Amino acid sequence: MNNSKSRGLFTILGDKSSALVRQFLPDAFIFALMLTFLTMLLAVVFTDQGPVAVVSHWGEGFWFVLAFSMQSALALMTGWAFADSPPIKRVLQRIGEIPRTQKQAVFATAVVGQIFGLFHWGVVLVAGAIFAREVAVAMEEKDVDVHYPLLVATGYAGLLPWHQGLSAASMLLVATPDHFLADQIGVVPVSETIFYPGNLIIVAGVVLVTMIIMPLMAPEKKDNLITVPASKLRSARQPAPDGGVEAVDGSPMSSRRQEAAYKTLLLDSRVLGVGLGLLIWAYLGYLFATNALMDVFNLNIFIAVMFGLGFLFHGTLRSYINVFRDAIEGASQIFIQFQFYGGIMGIMAWSGLATMIAQTAAQYSTETTWYLAAFLSAGTINFFVPSGGGQWVVTGQVMIDAAQSIPGVDINKTIIAFGMGDQWTNMIQPFWALPALGIAGLSIRDIMGYVGVLFLFSGAVMATGALLLGVGIL
Amino acid sequence: MATNTKTDDTRSQESDDRFVPFLGQYFPESLTLAALLAVLGLVVTVPYLGVIEQLEQFSTGFFSLLTVQMSLILFWVLSATVVESRWMGRMFDLVAGALPAGNQWAIIYSTGVVALLFGWVNWALGLIGAVFIGYQLSSQAEANGVHVHYPAVLTAGLLSLVVTNVGLTSPGALLMADSTGTTNVIVDPDVGNLVVDTSAFLLHPVNIVSLALFVLTLPALLALLAPSEENKRKSVSEFTDVVQGSISNTLDTYSIPPKEEWVFADKLEQSRTIAVVTFILGAISIGGYFLNGGELSMLWLLFGLIILGIFIHGRPMAFAEEVTDATRWANHIAIPFLLYAAVFSLLSTVGFYGNIGEVIAATGITQTTSYLVALVLGVLIPSPGSLWVIQGPAIVASGAELIPSLVSVMYGAGVSNLWLGFLFVGTIATIYGFSWREYVRYAAAITVYVSVVVIALLVVF
Numbered sequence: 001m002n003n004s005k006s007r008g009l010f011t012i013l014g015d016k017s018s019a020l021v022r023q024f025l026p027d028a029f030i031f032a033l034m035l036t037f038l039t040m041l042l043a044v045v046f047t048d049q050g051p052v053a054v055v056s057h058w059g060e061g062f063w064f065v066l067a068f069s070m071q072s073a074l075a076l077m078t079g080w081a082f083a084d085s086p087p088i089k090r091v092l093q094r095i096g097e098i099p100r101t102q103k104q105a106v107f108a109t110a111v112v113g114q115i116f117g118l119f120h121w122g123v124v125l126v127a128g129a130i131f132a133r134e135v136a137v138a139m140e141e142k143d144v145d146v147h148y149p150l151l152v153a154t155g156y157a158g159l160l161p162w163h164q165g166l167s168a169a170s171m172l173l174v175a176t177p178d179h180f181l182a183d184q185i186g187v188v189p190v191s192e193t194i195f196y197p198g199n200l201i202i203v204a205g206v207v208l209v210t211m212i213i214m215p216l217m218a219p220e221k222k223d224n225l226i227t228v229p230a231s232k233l234r235s236a237r238q239p240a241p242d243g244g245v246e247a248v249d250g251s252p253m254s255s256r257r258q259e260a261a262y263k264t265l266l267l268d269s270r271v272l273g274v275g276l277g278l279l280i281w282a283y284l285g286y287l288f289a290t291n292a293l294m295d296v297f298n299l300n301i302f303i304a305v306m307f308g309l310g311f312l313f314h315g316t317l318r319s320y321i322n323v324f325r326d327a328i329e330g331a332s333q334i335f336i337q338f339q340f341y342g343g344i345m346g347i348m349a350w351s352g353l354a355t356m357i358a359q360t361a362a363q364y365s366t367e368t369t370w371y372l373a374a375f376l377s378a379g380t381i382n383f384f385v386p387s388g389g390g391q392w393v394v395t396g397q398v399m400i401d402a403a404q405s406i407p408g409v410d411i412n413k414t415i416i417a418f419g420m421g422d423q424w425t426n427m428i429q430p431f432w433a434l435p436a437l438g439i440a441g442l443s444i445r446d447i448m449g450y451v452g453v454l455f456l457f458s459g460a461v462m463a464t465g466a467l468l469l470g471v472g473i474l
Numbered sequence: 475m476a477t478n479t480k481t482d483d484t485r486s487q488e489s490d491d492r493f494v495p496f497l498g499q500y501f502p503e504s505l506t507l508a509a510l511l512a513v514l515g516l517v518v519t520v521p522y523l524g525v526i527e528q529l530e531q532f533s534t535g536f537f538s539l540l541t542v543q544m545s546l547i548l549f550w551v552l553s554a555t556v557v558e559s560r561w562m563g564r565m566f567d568l569v570a571g572a573l574p575a576g577n578q579w580a581i582i583y584s585t586g587v588v589a590l591l592f593g594w595v596n597w598a599l600g601l602i603g604a605v606f607i608g609y610q611l612s613s614q615a616e617a618n619g620v621h622v623h624y625p626a627v628l629t630a631g632l633l634s635l636v637v638t639n640v641g642l643t644s645p646g647a648l649l650m651a652d653s654t655g656t657t658n659v660i661v662d663p664d665v666g667n668l669v670v671d672t673s674a675f676l677l678h679p680v681n682i683v684s685l686a687l688f689v690l691t692l693p694a695l696l697a698l699l700a701p702s703e704e705n706k707r708k709s710v711s712e713f714t715d716v717v718q719g720s721i722s723n724t725l726d727t728y729s730i731p732p733k734e735e736w737v738f739a740d741k742l743e744q745s746r747t748i749a750v751v752t753f754i755l756g757a758i759s760i761g762g763y764f765l766n767g768g769e770l771s772m773l774w775l776l777f778g779l780i781i782l783g784i785f786i787h788g789r790p791m792a793f794a795e796e797v798t799d800a801t802r803w804a805n806h807i808a809i810p811f812l813l814y815a816a817v818f819s820l821l822s823t824v825g826f827y828g829n830i831g832e833v834i835a836a837t838g839i840t841q842t843t844s845y846l847v848a849l850v851l852g853v854l855i856p857s858p859g860s861l862w863v864i865q866g867p868a869i870v871a872s873g874a875e876l877i878p879s880l881v882s883v884m885y886g887a888g889v890s891n892l893w894l895g896f897l898f899v900g901t902i903a904t905i906y907g908f909s910w911r912e913y914v915r916y917a918a919a920i921t922v923y924v925s926v927v928v929i930a931l932l933v934v935f
Binding site: 339 | 790
């Protein structure tokens with residue numbers, strides 16, 4: 001009885017939150033524009049910078065994340081092409097066939113998403129959404145109604161524990177010799193951060209709360225269900241390309257016989273398609289065999305992994321090219337919106353706003369409350385500077401200065417609190433959701449209501465964890 | 475029944491004969507060509523690198539060119555986003571209304587002039603604008619009983635490809651205008667050399683004289699090549715409709731949700747105020763940059779295009795949707811660039827660019843060689859910016875003067891793009907063109923004429 005009541009409560013919470021978001025949250029692009037205006041306003045009001053200087057910082061910082069935007073777009077496009085390859089589609093379809101009910105489908109997506117997120121943030125952004133999409137398609141084919149936006153939101157929620165997981169940017173950075181704060185704090189090994197027992201306990205709580213809350217929000221009324229879009233179903237049901245029967249250049253050729261023989265040979269040649277994949281993987285295999293995985297694995301390597309696997313699994317260039325058209329369209333908003341966040345980062349960094357927020361947090365903290373303050377300030381700044389590594393570069397110095405000014409505060413715990421804050425507000429920040437939205441074919445308004453609820457509950461877990469770090473229990 | 479079959483067969487044959495599908499059947503896609511180039515890069519570096527190092531450059535070469543790749547993608551996408559808008563459509567309608575449409579010669583000539591002048595400003599403005607304007611002029615003429623050979627008009631619209639890479643938004647020059655090394659792969663930011671001054675590039679005698687000459691004579695060449703006999707002319711109505719009503723209506727693809735269904739979030743998404751405020755803030759930022767002595771570079775052009783695009787589309791969501799649609803223009807670069815980067819990385823690591831540069835210098839006709847190499851290589855690499863990334867270091871290594879070298883490569887890339895016209899025409903609209911033989915005749919005549927002029931000017935200046 002109690003169980004049924006609590007389920008009803010979460011469902012209502014999910015529905016209400018989703019309805020609220022649909023009413024008030026605009027598209028991610030408009031959100032980026034509004035956030036730009038807000039950051040400019042805050043910088044003008046709270047720093048000594050004039051309006052013209054702030055606007056100049058925006059323009060100068062606009063390309064702050066140019067390389068990163070290309071990495072993200074490539075991670076999405078190569079990951080998409082890989083996941084849409086015939087063998088991977090078959091595997092995902094089989095896994096997607098395991099759940100029998102809506103709640104099982106959401107739970108399965110949560111489990112897979114959290115595993116991806118703990119492994120690598122780049123993986124979860126693409127693979128989490130692709131898995132959610134495949135589960136939705138599998139459920140649709142089994143004639144089981146599943147709320148597609150919740151499923152995609154659950155896949156995206158895999159990003160929540162990333163900054164306490166194996167790819168935690170700040171923690172990996174401070175573990176690297178000669179990192180930019182090495183003179184001040186030395187090298188902090190991952191055993192003191194990622195694998196610190198307190199961190200492991202908190203991240204276990206975060207994962208657990210995600211796996212419990214997301215399925216509980218599944219709408220019970222059929223009226224509230226939005227199933228997978230027809231376009232996604234169509235593409236999923238397309239027979240696996242067999243070397244292709246349509247022209248890839250968009251011309252009205254009806255069959256391969258109208259192509260020049262050498263064009264057919266090149267596009268359908270497995271020697272070329274698989275050969276390219278093998279060349280890339282020959283190096284990656286050597287790299288992984290001669291180094292510890294986590295020492296060499298980064299976003300660039302992830303792209304190379306996906307690029308190579310894409311060729312291997314598609315087999316032919318024709319198959320790869322056919323899938324790629326959708327992938328680039330899915331990446332279109334990354335091309336533009338990431339640059340606006342670069343502009344916001346420019347204002348935050350050069351106006352001194354980011355430093356001011358971190359200093360304010362330190363000013364009112366004690367040994368007990370510092371980690372909570374660090375968590376909250378990192379969460380606030382992440383809203384404007386969504387890149388975890390970028391945020392550490394902008395505010396790391398201030399956080400460490402502040403931590404060292406409060407007696408009894410540990411550096412490793414400060415970094416853990418910073419990581420928690422950084423990952424927390426990703427749940428209400430559309431920046432990272434863009435790849436998932438591109439893959440799923442949804443708007444931010446469709447998913448943000450659900451991850452907004454998770455934001456509240458996971459926030460409670462992490463804030464409690466931060467306080468327990470302060471009192472010395474963790 | 476037999477007659478119908480024959481007609482269908484004839485149509486099918488004509489359809490196969492049209493230049494977009496015909497030439498398309500021989501083009502094995504940018505990705506395939508990029509893959510072959512990368513494999514070639516591996517083969518030629520075998521004697522100089524260990525296997526692992528070779529494979530490393532092949533697999534991870536793109537790491538160092540991420541900013542260049544994103545800049546070039548945005549260059550294609552944002553240019554098209556700005557041009558494919560209602561406001562630009564209105565401007566094209568005005569231009570089409572003001573141009574003479576009384577006879578074939580005037581229509582081909584004026585379409586060609588518009589293509590070259592607009593193309594000099596920006597590739598999308600010239601290519602998309604001239605193709606649409608040419609279509610409108612041909613339609614107006616037909617409505618007035620004037621027979622115009624549309625294939626020649628369409629080719630005149632494609633003339634923009636020839637000069638667009640030596641114009642105001644030349645991708646090669648803009649990449650090279652960056653002194654920080656973000657988009658300029660050749661610059662040494664510590665030394666500050668090998669940065670192109672865009673004004674010097676635009677005002678270089680080869681650039682100015684060739685542009686003036688081409689604007690005056692290239693459209694005339696096409697008008698002369700077009701059939702003068704009325705019965706040999708193919709009217710625009712024989713082709714697929716490209717423009718529905720006006721050009722502005724055709725380019726205005728954004729559909730606003732019904733106002734009565736708007737919630738608060740919709741009001742923000744459709745807010746003209748947000749678009750205007752963004753434009754004003756952007757204009758202040760750009761103004762501040764140039765007032766402080768800043769030079770036009772690729773990144774500042776892209777910033778300007780984003781700001782202009784948001785303003786010109788009127789509503790932020792209209793801009794965002796058009797960006798998604800315009801990504802079709804970047805298909806030829808988004809993934810193939812990873813393999814171009816592999817070639818660049820392999821050749822750079824081995825120091826091969828120095829050897830190639832020596833060979834180019836040894837010819838004694840450095841600029842001419844650069845032009846001819848770009849002309850051939852451009853068929854394999856449709857993106858002129860990417861072509862410069864691969865070819866540029868060799869030219870620099872040859873010790874040749876930078877600006878004329880850049881002009882020669884950009885002209886070579888432009889002329890080879892003309893041969894890939896089937897890629898561009900197919901992307902603008904569902905026009906599949908006309909007989910490939912006729913297109914090849916036009917393209918060959920233009921290639922010969924442009925090559926003679928450019929090479930002569932490069933030798934003289």
